[in-house]
Amino acid sequence: MQWKSQVHNLKAYQPGKTMEDVKDEFNLEKVVKLASNENPYGCSPKVQSFIASAALSHAIYPDGYAKQLRMNVARHLSVEPQQLLFGNGSDEVIQMISRALLDRTKSTVMAAPTFPQYKHNAIVEGAEVREVPLDNEGRHQLGKMLDCIDETTAVVWLCSPNNPTGEYIHKDELLDFLNRVPSGVLVVLDEAYYEYVTADDYYDSIELLQIYPQLLVTRTFSKAYGLAGFRIGYGVGSIDVISKLEPIREPFNNNSLAQGAASAALDDQSFIKECRELNRNGLQKFYEFCENNGLKYLKSQANFILIEFGVSGDEVFQYLMSKGYIVRSGEALGYPQSVRITVGSPEQNEELISLMKEFLALARQY
Numbered sequence: 001m002q003w004k005s006q007v008h009n010l011k012a013y014q015p016g017k018t019m020e021d022v023k024d025e026f027n028l029e030k031v032v033k034l035a036s037n038e039n040p041y042g043c044s045p046k047v048q049s050f051i052a053s054a055a056l057s058h059a060i061y062p063d064g065y066a067k068q069l070r071m072n073v074a075r076h077l078s079v080e081p082q083q084l085l086f087g088n089g090s091d092e093v094i095q096m097i098s099r100a101l102l103d104r105t106k107s108t109v110m111a112a113p114t115f116p117q118y119k120h121n122a123i124v125e126g127a128e129v130r131e132v133p134l135d136n137e138g139r140h141q142l143g144k145m146l147d148c149i150d151e152t153t154a155v156v157w158l159c160s161p162n163n164p165t166g167e168y169i170h171k172d173e174l175l176d177f178l179n180r181v182p183s184g185v186l187v188v189l190d191e192a193y194y195e196y197v198t199a200d201d202y203y204d205s206i207e208l209l210q211i212y213p214q215l216l217v218t219r220t221f222s223k224a225y226g227l228a229g230f231r232i233g234y235g236v237g238s239i240d241v242i243s244k245l246e247p248i249r250e251p252f253n254n255n256s257l258a259q260g261a262a263s264a265a266l267d268d269q270s271f272i273k274e275c276r277e278l279n280r281n282g283l284q285k286f287y288e289f290c291e292n293n294g295l296k297y298l299k300s301q302a303n304f305i306l307i308e309f310g311v312s313g314d315e316v317f318q319y320l321m322s323k324g325y326i327v328r329s330g331e332a333l334g335y336p337q338s339v340r341i342t343v344g345s346p347e348q349n350e351e352l353i354s355l356m357k358e359f360l361a362l363a364r365q366y
């Protein structure tokens with residue numbers, strides 16, 4: 001068969017062990033997963049009551065335009081409904097952008113390490129990938145990213161707060177970048193963790209869209225809204241940009257139940273506020289743990305933290321998993337001596353921190 005040549009080197013996404021797998025393997029009663037930055041508090045009770053009462057006809061195709069959800073998100077962000085593009089998760093928005101703009105004649109610029117789907121989709125389309133290392137604080141080097149742009153460059157990917165470092169792009173740097181980037185380059189700003197940000201100098205990216213029509217912001221219902229299983233994410237951009245992307249979208253990519261659940265979740269901003277505050281307190285506990293134990297870490301604006309242990313992240317991961325806590329080894333994330341931990345509930349954080357102390361005590365005996 002005549003596969004695209006780049007398809008031969010692609011690897012399928014490797015799902016982590018399920019909680020059931022880990023229970024069986026280590027003979028545990030309870031397993032906690034703090035590996036994928038899901039919301040430990042679930043989602044708003046409004047979603048639960050919507051689902052209980054949803055009298056949807058499952059034989060009918062969903063509203064492909066997601067009109068109701070579109071209206072609700074447009075009102076929430078104070079943008080026009082035509083400025084929104086809904087995806088089956090923001091993963092699909094990334095895929096649509098790549099399909100529409102990238103091919104063998106194009107290049108695309110991104111940080112490294114960052115969210116892997118930008119690179120993955122660029123490779124599928126055959127585009128040249130130009131990666132610019134993060135600095136030692138885990139932050140984008142926007143000046144160097146600018147230097148990588150030439151006439152072949154179609155898309156630049158920015159991730160703020162960045163996964164897996166949790167660091168954010170500062171406002172002056174972002175504005176400077178947007179002022180200097182050539183106007184024919186689409187700048188994607190992935191804000192999957194936007195709802196968790198508490199930094200005083202964080203920008204209003206939606207406002208920036210009015211000044212920079214080449215900017216496209218992506219957000220998701222998977223993280224703070226607690227709807228990862230429903231798969232709803234979206235892009236917000238200028239009407240021009242969105243109208244070019246909209247024909248790329250599969251006609252019925254967002255299912256009916258998910259659309260309703262997302263609307264119900266959006267309607268409960270006090271849940272989001274509460275989660276943001278609880279997350280902040282949780283991060284503080286992890287910072288204290290790191291400081292008391294001499295571990296390097298990065299300050300996070302997201303709901304996860306990258307902690308450096310000075311040994312292989314796999315080792316830490318294995319130990320914690322054997323005790324019922326699934327985290328993410330940094331080996332696969334570009335930080336081989338670290339683990340990335342999703343901030344859990346107060347009880348989960350406390351338990352995990354005491355397991356990490358146990359690990360350190362054992363590791364330091366040698």
Ligand SMILES: *Cc1c(COP(=O)(O)O)cnc(C)c1O
Pocket residue numbers: 037088089090091092115159162163190192219220221222228231232233
């Ligand atoms: C989790 C995540 C996404 C994907 O979210 P979905 O909407 O669930 O597809 C996108 N970008 C970043 C940076 C993420 O961490």
